[in-house]
Amino acid sequence: MIIHRQVGALMIGFTLIISLLLILLPLPATLGALRPAFYTATVLFWVLMQPQRFGLVAAWCAGVMIDVLYGTPLSEHGLAMAVAAYVVIKLRPLLWTFPVIQQAAVMLPIFAIYEFVLFWIDGVAGADVDLWWRWLPVLSSSLVWPAWAFLLERIAEFEVG
C-alpha cells in the first residue's frame, strides 16, 4: 500500500517512541537476543512509506538515539540506519509492488545489511563480538515485519484516512 498523503510528524514520533520502548524493555538474556529490531523496522517503514517526510537524515538521527541509549560509539547505529534506509529508498518501487508478506523476504537482506554495518563497526572499534546469535534479530525482524508493517499502516490510516 502507498500512503499518498503526508503523515503527521507527531504520528511518526509516537510510533518511534513506542518501538523504542519495545527494544528497551528488560528481557532475560536469551529472549533479548531473539528480540526483533522493532525500532529499526519502524524507521524503515516510514522511510519506505514517507521518504519525503522521513528520509536518510531522519533515519540517521533516529539511529543516534539508540547510540545514546546503548552507549555505543556516537552515530554507529545512525550510520547503520542510514545505510539500510538508503537500500530501502533504492528498492522502493520493488517493495511497493509486493504485499507485506513478500516484502518480508526483501526486508531480510536489508535487516542483514543493518546488522552487518554494526558488526563491521564493532570489529573496527575493537569491540570484538563475534557471536552467532548476533544474527538472530535479522531473522526475527523479518518474520515480524508483515504484522508490524500491517499495524503501522493501520495506524497511519487512522490519521490520513
Add this chain to the structure above:
Amino acid sequence: MRGLDDDKPALLGRRVAPGITLVIIIVVSITLMMVDNAHKSLSAVRGSLAVALEPLQVAAEIPGDTIDYLQQYFNRGALISENQQLSQKVLLLQGRLQKLAALQAENERIRALLASASSLDQNVLIARILSVSPDPYRQYVKLNKGSADGVFVGQALIDAHGIMGQVTNVTPLDSRALLISDANNGIPVEINRTGLQTIVQGTGRRDTLQLPFLANNADVKVGDLLVSSGLGGRYPANYPVARVTHVAHNPGEEFLDVQAQPTADLGRGREALLVWNASTQSSGPGAPHAPPLSHSSDADSTPSDPAP
C-alpha cells in the same frame, strides 16, 4: 497522483539524490565515531541527549517494576518469611562483624609496623540497577546514581558476592557500568589458594569468564577462588571475582584452557555498591566537585568503615 521521483527525500527543503546524502552521512558518521572513540569532547552532547531520553528509560522499567510490586503486594507470606530470613542473616553478619573490627584494628597495627601505605578505608555508595543492557552483545548495567551523586568513571561496582564491574560512563542523572563478563573487560586477579597473579577476561556470556594467560604448569584447580589483586589501580584489592569451573590442558597449546564463573549475580540483582578508595577519588577523571560521602546526607549512602 504523485510520481515516484517527487518522493525523493528532501534535505533542508531541497530535493537531493539519496546517494549524495548517504555519502555525506557516512563521512559525518565516521568522523563522529573517531572523535567519540579518541577523546571525550562529545560526552557533553551524549549527556544532554541521555537526559532528554531519560523518561523513555524510566518508562521501559515500569512493566517489570509493576510485576515485582504486584508480586510483593499479593504475597504477604513470602514477605514475612523473607523478613525472618533477613533478620537472621543480619544477626549472623553482625556476629561476624564483631570479630572483623578486632581483626581490622590488628591489621592496621601490623600495617603500621610495616609502614605500609595502603588503607582499608573505602567509601561506598548504594546504587540501584536500572536496567541490564538491552544490547545483547555488550554486558553492562545502568545505575540510578550519576555525577550529581558523586559517581565518577573508574569506580568499581560490587554486589554481596563479589565484583560486578566498573563505571565507564557518567551522566548527571545516571551512570553505566561495564560488567566483568563483557568481552572487552579484563580484571587483574590472584588465585586465593596460591597467590598466583593472572588476568580474568570476559567472554560476552554472563556466566563465563576465561583465564587466557595461565601457563600449562600453573597450579590451578576447579573450585579455586579468584580475588581481585588490585594491580592496575582500577578495582579494589581482595574482593572475590570468580570461581574456577573448568581446567583443561590441550596438548599443543601454550596456555591452559581455564574458565571461571563470576561470584557476583551479574544481571539478576537489583542493587549494587559503588566502591572507591578515598585517595582515588581526587584522581578520578569524572566529577571533580563530587561531595565527599561523609558529608553527604543522602539517606541510602553509608560510609563503609564498620564502627568498632
